[in-house]
Amino acid sequence: MSDTTPLDDAQLADSVLPAGADPFALFEEWFAAAQVGELNDPNAMALATASADGAPSVRMVLLKGHGAGENPEGMGGGGFTFFTNAESRKGEQIRANMQAALLFHWKSLRRQIRIEGPLVEVSPARADAYFHSRPYKSQVGSAASDQSRPLAQRQEYLDRVQQVWAAHEGEGQVPRPAHWTGFTLSPRRIEFWIDRDNRLHDRREFVRDGADGEWADTLLYP
Ligand SMILES: Cc1cc2nc3c(=O)[nH]c(=O)nc-3n(C[C@H](O)[C@H](O)[C@H](O)COP(=O)(O)O)c2cc1C
Numbered sequence: 001m002s003d004t005t006p007l008d009d010a011q012l013a014d015s016v017l018p019a020g021a022d023p024f025a026l027f028e029e030w031f032a033a034a035q036v037g038e039l040n041d042p043n044a045m046a047l048a049t050a051s052a053d054g055a056p057s058v059r060m061v062l063l064k065g066h067g068a069g070e071n072p073e074g075m076g077g078g079g080f081t082f083f084t085n086a087e088s089r090k091g092e093q094i095r096a097n098m099q100a101a102l103l104f105h106w107k108s109l110r111r112q113i114r115i116e117g118p119l120v121e122v123s124p125a126r127a128d129a130y131f132h133s134r135p136y137k138s139q140v141g142s143a144a145s146d147q148s149r150p151l152a153q154r155q156e157y158l159d160r161v162q163q164v165w166a167a168h169e170g171e172g173q174v175p176r177p178a179h180w181t182g183f184t185l186s187p188r189r190i191e192f193w194i195d196r197d198n199r200l201h202d203r204r205e206f207v208r209d210g211a212d213g214e215w216a217d218t219l220l221y222p
């Protein structure tokens with residue numbers, strides 16, 4: 001027989017996602033909690049892109065810039081930035097269709113954030129600065145990788161790694177390959193989801209029309 005114990009006060013409590021909140025401020029609050037509560041890569045997020053004809057694909061990337069202060073190509077309005085090889089599969093999809101969706105799921109916190117909107121490439125200066133802030137080993141690994149293209153055998157990649165390493169060891173940094181860059185998602189929709197017992201979850205979405213639009217928010221049925 002099913003459990004028919006009455007729902008307790010915690011389950012019947014109102015939403016903890018405040019109406020009229022600033023979604024960037026709420027993101028900062030949750031992201032700070034994730035730094036403490038999530039064991040590995042609290043900045044890991046799923047990045048969904050789609051081909052020109054609408055076929056989706058998804059993979060994990062790391063968030064490397066975020067918040068109301070992000071300024072996608074001078075349009076302002078904040079954003080969420082990641083870096084990658086623009087000749088990869090995702091890069092090709094982004095070139096064909098400059099929009100994406102991001103998903104954070106902090107399992108230990110039982111929280112999810114979904115973010116959607118157009119993408120803007122970061123400036124070459126910012127891509128350089130980020131690329132050169134990475135450890136030498138990571139710079140080498142990225143420069144030697146034709147990300148997402150077929151590799152006949154791993155040794156081929158390792159040979160390239162050795163070549164790039166030796167070529168730039170003296171300077172201690174690798175020139176950034178022109179195709180290694182970053183993209184900032186300018187959010188049009190941000191949804192916060194928090195687990196509540198018995199699947200009585202709590203969701204609030206924030207939407208706006210453009211980078212300079214006002215946020216409007218609403219609760220959603222779970
Ligand atoms: C936790 C995690 C973080 C990752 N971060 C990045 C990243 O920031 N940039 C990146 O290009 N690939 C990153 N990767 C690798 C991607 O998931 C993916 O394998 C790669 O980018 C190729 O994807 P694509 O073929 O769809 O272009 C990460 C993988 C994991 C598991």
Ligand code: PXP
Nearest residue numbers: 061062064083084134138142147
């Ligand atoms: C291929 C690749 N590029 C970039 C990153 C992002 O990390 P970082 O810029 O800190 O090396 C990762 C992290 O797993 C990765 O696998």
